[in-house]
Structure formats: structure tokens, C-alpha cells
Amino acid sequence: MSILKLDKAMIRFGGLVAVNEVSFELNKGDLFGLIGPNGAGKTTCFNLITGVYKPTSGQILFNGTDITGTPSNKIAKLGICRTFQNIRLFKALSVLENVVVGGFLRHKTGLFSALAYLPNSIHETDKLKADAMELLRVVNLDHVAHVRSADLSYGMQRRLEIARAMATQPELLLLDEPAAGMNPQEKEELLLMVKKIRDEHGMTVLLIEHDMRFVMGLCERIVVLDHGEEIAQGPPSAIRNDPKVIAAYLGEAV
Amino acid sequence: MKFWPIRILSIIGAVLGCFLFEGIAHHQSDYTQRLIILAGLYVTLAVSLNLINGITGQFSIGHAAFYQVGAYLGGYLSVNYFKSMHLPPLVWLLVIMVAGAAAAAFAGLIVGLPSLRLRGDYLAIVTLGFGEIIRIKIQNTPALGGSYGLNVEPKIQSIAIVWLLAILCIAVCRNLLKTANGLPFLAVREDEVASSAMGVNVTRIKVSAFLLGSAFAGAAGALLASYEGFITPATFAMDVSFIILTMVVLGGTGSITGSVVSAIFLSYLPEYLRGLKDSSGEPLTLTGGSVVASLIAVITVVAVIRWIYTDGSRNKSTRIGMTLGAIVGGFVVQAVIAAILNHNGKLHNSILVAAVVAVVTVAFLIRSIYASRATSKTWQTGLKGLGALLGGLAVAAVLNTVLTHLFNLNDGKVEVGQLRMVIFAITLIVLMLLRPQGVFAHHEFSWTWVSKLFKGRKGATA
Numbered sequence: 001m002s003i004l005k006l007d008k009a010m011i012r013f014g015g016l017v018a019v020n021e022v023s024f025e026l027n028k029g030d031l032f033g034l035i036g037p038n039g040a041g042k043t044t045c046f047n048l049i050t051g052v053y054k055p056t057s058g059q060i061l062f063n064g065t066d067i068t069g070t071p072s073n074k075i076a077k078l079g080i081c082r083t084f085q086n087i088r089l090f091k092a093l094s095v096l097e098n099v100v101v102g103g104f105l106r107h108k109t110g111l112f113s114a115l116a117y118l119p120n121s122i123h124e125t126d127k128l129k130a131d132a133m134e135l136l137r138v139v140n141l142d143h144v145a146h147v148r149s150a151d152l153s154y155g156m157q158r159r160l161e162i163a164r165a166m167a168t169q170p171e172l173l174l175l176d177e178p179a180a181g182m183n184p185q186e187k188e189e190l191l192l193m194v195k196k197i198r199d200e201h202g203m204t205v206l207l208i209e210h211d212m213r214f215v216m217g218l219c220e221r222i223v224v225l226d227h228g229e230e231i232a233q234g235p236p237s238a239i240r241n242d243p244k245v246i247a248a249y250l251g252e253a254v
Numbered sequence: 255m256k257f258w259p260i261r262i263l264s265i266i267g268a269v270l271g272c273f274l275f276e277g278i279a280h281h282q283s284d285y286t287q288r289l290i291i292l293a294g295l296y297v298t299l300a301v302s303l304n305l306i307n308g309i310t311g312q313f314s315i316g317h318a319a320f321y322q323v324g325a326y327l328g329g330y331l332s333v334n335y336f337k338s339m340h341l342p343p344l345v346w347l348l349v350i351m352v353a354g355a356a357a358a359a360f361a362g363l364i365v366g367l368p369s370l371r372l373r374g375d376y377l378a379i380v381t382l383g384f385g386e387i388i389r390i391k392i393q394n395t396p397a398l399g400g401s402y403g404l405n406v407e408p409k410i411q412s413i414a415i416v417w418l419l420a421i422l423c424i425a426v427c428r429n430l431l432k433t434a435n436g437l438p439f440l441a442v443r444e445d446e447v448a449s450s451a452m453g454v455n456v457t458r459i460k461v462s463a464f465l466l467g468s469a470f471a472g473a474a475g476a477l478l479a480s481y482e483g484f485i486t487p488a489t490f491a492m493d494v495s496f497i498i499l500t501m502v503v504l505g506g507t508g509s510i511t512g513s514v515v516s517a518i519f520l521s522y523l524p525e526y527l528r529g530l531k532d533s534s535g536e537p538l539t540l541t542g543g544s545v546v547a548s549l550i551a552v553i554t555v556v557a558v559i560r561w562i563y564t565d566g567s568r569n570k571s572t573r574i575g576m577t578l579g580a581i582v583g584g585f586v587v588q589a590v591i592a593a594i595l596n597h598n599g600k601l602h603n604s605i606l607v608a609a610v611v612a613v614v615t616v617a618f619l620i621r622s623i624y625a626s627r628a629t630s631k632t633w634q635t636g637l638k639g640l641g642a643l644l645g646g647l648a649v650a651a652v653l654n655t656v657l658t659h660l661f662n663l664n665d666g667k668v669e670v671g672q673l674r675m676v677i678f679a680i681t682l683i684v685l686m687l688l689r690p691q692g693v694f695a696h697h698e699f700s701w702t703w704v705s706k707l708f709k710g711r712k713g714a715t716a
Binding site for chain 2: 050052071072073076077081082084088089090091092093097100101102104105107109111114115116117119121122124125128129164165167168
């Protein structure tokens with residue numbers, strides 16, 4: 001059954017059509033790649049799915065319900081969470097607190113009991129912190145739990161962003177260039193981690209990535225965008241030899 | 255868990271403590287009591303603004319407007335309904351406090367709405383404008399006394415209630431930060447897009463912050479009205495908003511402890527300076543010489559403290575010790591220089607100008623020597639210290655020329671009371687230069703923090 005379906009999604013910024021009638025479909029448990037040259041509209045696609053932008057036309061379906069134009073905080077509650085291309089952590093907060101913010105959407109205690117510091121709010125806070133600590137162990141950041149997140153190294157910040165998104169317990173996880181700026185060894189670890197997220201936590205993963213080896217080694221299906229249009233779709237082996245894709249990346253033969 | 259017994263005991267303890275405090279303060283002069291009440295109100299205002307500005311990151315500079323809404327509603331209710339309600343004064347105080355809080359919260363809601371679309375400077379302009387609209391509207395409402403002001407009957411003075419409100423405000427903000435419910439507020443401050451992507455309802459968080467913050471300001475306003483017995487729109491002019499904002503920034507944006515400490519400090523400082531007396535009981539006067547000497551001393555001490563803290567090889571307790579030493583040394587320097595400068599009875603600008611020129615020349619000379627040869631570490635720090643000292647002297651001389659013209663120091667003496675706002679401003683400047691992130695930065699008071707302070711940190715080379 002399809003978990004996410006883009007149906008001719010289109011967005012126009014003034015005269016620029018950033019994403020032009022793109023359609024693709026993700027099945028539950030997919031490791032799905034979204035690639036394309038710079039400016040192809042990949043991140044805009046993410047912004048459409050997560051409700052940062054409202055599509056000019058077209059439809060986005062999540063688990064069969066129409067989520068076109070739903071505000072992003074509601075989309076996160078429905079079960080789609082993302083990371084950002086340019087890391088957007090809550091810099092002044094500690095690593096643990098960042099993850100707790102991710103888990104907060106399942107938090108039930110009202111503001112009033114928190115302001116009165118009633119026992120249920122204390123218990124729920126402790127529980128959220130314990131859950132967050134558990135997640136930090138998964139991404140191997142538990143030893144820096146109380147460090148300010150801005151003080152982490154780049155690779156660690158990327159992993160923290162993934163942990164923060166996972167804390168919302170999404171069905172669908174969107175990763176925007178998770179391997180950018182990582183060294184080969186870190187990429188290898190990330191690859192295993194993303195596989196583990198799918199296999200052990202049962203999340204569907206859609207990721208944008210520039211590193212071809214990373215994408216080809218990880219994803220089972222790939223969509224290629226160029227100038228906002230979808231130019232190819234299929235398994236890595238087919239994408240690798242698609243003449244349109246090669247032309248988009250390397251240019252036409254003269 | 256014995257939660258409720260502890261909670262009830264602590265509330266009873268706070269109430270008893272405040273009334274006991276009032277009992278003690280009652281024997282003080284009216285003036286002292288006034289200072290205590292104003293400090294309590296400013297603590298409430300600063301901590302509640304900190305919730306909006308520091309914790310949620312919504313740059314609001316219209317806090318006096320909420321204060322004013324609470325004050326006028328409280329005052330109006332007292333004038334018109336107190337006699338017919340037959341309530342004991344303290345209960346009545348609580349009633350108008352709640353009413354003032356509700357009215358201010360409603361105003362906060364209205365201001366909170368533009369904050370959904372505006373950020374930073376733009377929001378600041380809107381809140382500032384909103385504050386002025388409220389003030390001018392009240393100024394033109396005859397039922398509220400217009401610009402002549404409103405006579406509030408009866409006057410009810412209660413140090414205990416004022417401080418209980420302050421404690422409540424502190425407790426609420428502290429509880430918010432202690433539980434997970436506070437994190438979305440901080441997250442909105444850090445990054446709105448990311449918090450929204452994590453499922454945080456940004457709208458709701460911002461509006462809650464404005465509602466809570468303005469409600470406390472409104473309650474404080476109601477208390478002010480019934481304490482003063484007379485309020486005018488001028489009581490809530492723009493500068494009140496700025497003073498509150500200064501308290502928040504000076505204490506460290508986001509730190510409750512910082513807001514409390516700087517609210518007490520800043521509401522007390524101008525009054526302290528006003529009342530300075532010399533040993534014979536006369537208002538303390540200064541000659542030109544001692545003003546200049548004080549400036550030199552202050553600037554030198556600041557330079558020395560900076561040096562103590564930039565050199566990373568000391569642990570915290572040594573640093574604190576050295577800082578205290580520097581401050582004591584500052585007093586000695588002040589006394590010595592003042593004695594020298596006052597020797598003649600008068601201070602001549604010409605001598606000072608010559609001194610400045612000499613100092614600058616010497617400083618440049620030393621600088622060129624310093625730059626031309628490889629110097630040892632001790633030499634460098636020594637030179638830096640000397641440079642700071644001479645630079646301080648030069649700055650003091652320049653300031654002196656300005657001050658002598660402003661206050662006719664050359665002719666004789668000046669009362670410190672007249673200079674108090676200048677000293678106030680200089681204190682602010684010096685504090686902000688020393689610690690741009692605020693005195694407490696983002697830290698909060700805790701006993702572990704105190705114990706860490708005295709344990710010192712591990713040596714950098716270890």
C-alpha cells in the first residue's frame with residue numbers, strides 16, 4: 001500500500017516553476033532516493049510534503065488522506081518528519097533537549113499543570129527524557145547528551161538532526177542530504193544507521209543525496225528531478241544507465 | 255511520593271515568610287518600604303518580560319502598556335466598586351490583581367497576534383506602537399482621569415502581596431523551564447521553521463507566552479495603582495518599557511535569576527545614589543578631582559578585571575579573589591588620585607589636556623617599541639596593563655572636560671545625587687561591556703552551580 005503519493009504536485013514562485021507536475025509513490029518500508037542536479041527542486045519537494053509551502057496545484061496523499069496545504073506542525077503529528085539540508089538544530093539547547101522537543105508532540109500534560117509543577121508533568125518530563133536518551137543511544141550520541149548542540153561536530157549535528165526527527169516517531173522520515181560534509185567513514189556509518197532505522201524501527205525513508213555511491217548503495221528506488229521535472233524513476237541499476245539522467249548530470253554529447 | 259504535603263508546606267512557608275518580611279519592613283521608613291515595593295513590582299515585570307523576550311525570543315518593548323492596563327483597570331475598579339463590595343482590603347487587592355491580569359492578558363493576546371507574522375525589529379516596532387496607542391488612548395479618556403491622572407481610593411499597601419506576586423511569577427517561569435512544556439518555547443526562540451517541522455504549534459506557543467507575560471505585568475500594575483493611590487499616563491511612559499527591557503538584557507536574556515537580580519539592582523541603584531551622605535550627614539559632594547579620580551579608578555578596575563578573566567590559567571576562586579582585590583585596589587587608587595588632584599582645590603583643564611597629550615604620546619611610543627621587538631610573555635601582559643591604565647587616564651580626561659562643562663565642576667563641588675543618572679548609565683555601559691551576554695547569561699541559580707564556583711576548574715594544561 002502506498003504511504004505517500006505525490007500526484008502532479010506543482011509549485012510556482014512568480015515566474016519560476018520550481019516543481020512541475022511531479023508524481024511518485026512510496027510504499028511502506030521503502031528506502032527511496034530523490035536525486036538531481038543543484039536547483040532541480042528536490043528540497044522544494046520536501047517543503048511541499050512537509051507543508052512549508054502549499055502547492056500551486058496537484059495533490060499530496062499520505063496514507064490515503066489528502067495533506068495538501070496542511071500546516072507543518074499538523075503534518076508532523078500525522079507522521080512525517082524531516083531533517084534539513086542546512087542543519088537547523090536548536091543551537092542553544094542541549095543535545096538531549098533537542099531530542100525531547102522532537103518527542104514533545106506526544107506529550108499530553110497541559111501547560112497549566114506544567115506551570116504548577118504538578119506530579120504528572122514531572123513524570124511525563126522524566127519519561128520524555130528517558131525516551132530521548134534511548135534514541136541518543138541508537139545514534140550513538142548518548143555520551144554528549146548534555147553538551148550544547150551548537151558545540152557538536154558537523155557529523156554529530158547531522159546525526160542529532162536524524163535523532164530529533166526520529167523522536168517524533170514518524171512513519172515516513174525525510175532526510176535532506178544526510179551525508180553532506182561527512183567523511184567516507186562517517187558516510188559508511190550513516191548508511192548502516194539509515195538501514196537500521198528502516199529495518200528495526202519500521203520507518204519508510206525518503207532521502208535527498210548528492211553522493212551517488214551513497215544513494216546507489218542504499219536506495220531501492222530512485223526518482224530523478226531536473227529543472228523541477230521528473231526525468232526518470234526506477235531501481236538504481238536502471239537509473240545509472242538512463243541516458244536522460246547522464247545528460248542531466250554531465251550535459252549532452254556534442 | 256509525598257508531593258502534596260511538601261507543596262502545601264512550601265506555599266504556606268512562602269506566604270508566612272512574606273508576611274513576616276512585611277512585619278519587619280513595617281518598622282522601616284516609608285521611603286525604604288517604597289523601595290521594597292517598587293523592587294518587587296520590577297522583579298515581576300522583568301521576569302514576565304523575560305518570558306516573552308528571553309525565553310520565547312519575541313522582541314517586545316511595550317511591556318509598560320500591559321502594566322498600565324492592569325493599573326488603570328485596578329484603579330478604576332477600586333474607585334467605583336470598593337465601597338459597594340464590602341471586602342477586606344487584602345481580599346480586594348487580590349480581586350483587582352486578578353482583574354488587572356485578565357485585562358492585560360487580553361491586551362497581550364492582541365499584541366501576540368502580529369507576532370505570528372513578525373520577527374525581531376519589526377515586532378519591536380509594533381509592540382512599541384501598541385504601547386503608545388494604549389497610553390494615548392487612556393490620556394484622552396476623561397473617565398480615567400485623562401492626563402491629570404486617576405486618584406485611586408482606597409490606598410492599600412502590602413509588601414507581602416507584592417512579593418508573593420513576584421515569587422509566583424518566578425515560580426511559574428522556573429516550572430516552565432523545568433518541565434518539557436518549556437522546551438517548545440525555547441525551540442521557537444531558536445528556530446521557528448524547525449520547531450514547526452517537529453510538530454510544535456508555533457502560534458500557540460507565542461500567544462501563550464504573550465498571555466502569561468502580560469498577565470503578570472497587569473497584576474503588578476493593579477498593585478501599583480492601589481499602592482500609589484494616584485496614577486497618570488506619564489507613570490507608564492516609554493522609558494518604563496526600556497528600563498524593564500534593560501533589566502532583562504543586563505541580567506542575561508532568558509535567565510530568570512538574571513532578571514531578578516538586575517531588577518532589584520537597577521531599581522535600587524538610582525535611589526541609593528540619590529541618598530548618598532558623607533560622614534557629617536550632608537549630601538555627598540564631590541570635587542572635580544574626585545570625579546576624575548573615580549572615573550580613572552572605575553576604568554582601571556574594569557581593565558584589570560578583563561585581564562583577569564581573559565587569561566585562562568586561573569581557576570574560578572582565584573579569579574573571584576583577584577576581582578575583589580582589584581575592586582578594593584580601585585578604591586585606594588581613587589583615594590590617592592583624588593588627594594593629588596584636590597590638593598590645589600581646583601582642577602585646571604589645561605593641565606589635563608597636557609597630560610592627555612603626554613599619555614597618548616607615551617602610549618604610542620610604547621606601542622611602537624612593543625611592535626618592533628619580540629617581547630616575552632610577562633612583558634606583553636605588563637604592557638597591556640600599562641596601556642589599559644594610560645588609556646583609562648586619557649578617557650577619564652576627555653570625560654572630565656565634558657563633565658566640567660556640564661556641571662561647572664571647575665567652580666567647586668557637585669552633589670552625587672545630581673550625577674546619579676550619569677553614574678547609572680555608566681554602570682550599565684560598563685556592565686554590558688564586561689559581559690555582553692548579560693550578567694548571568696543563560697545560567698540559572700542552583701546550589702550545584704554555587705558549589706562548582708568554589709571548586710574551581712581543572713587547569714588548562716592538565
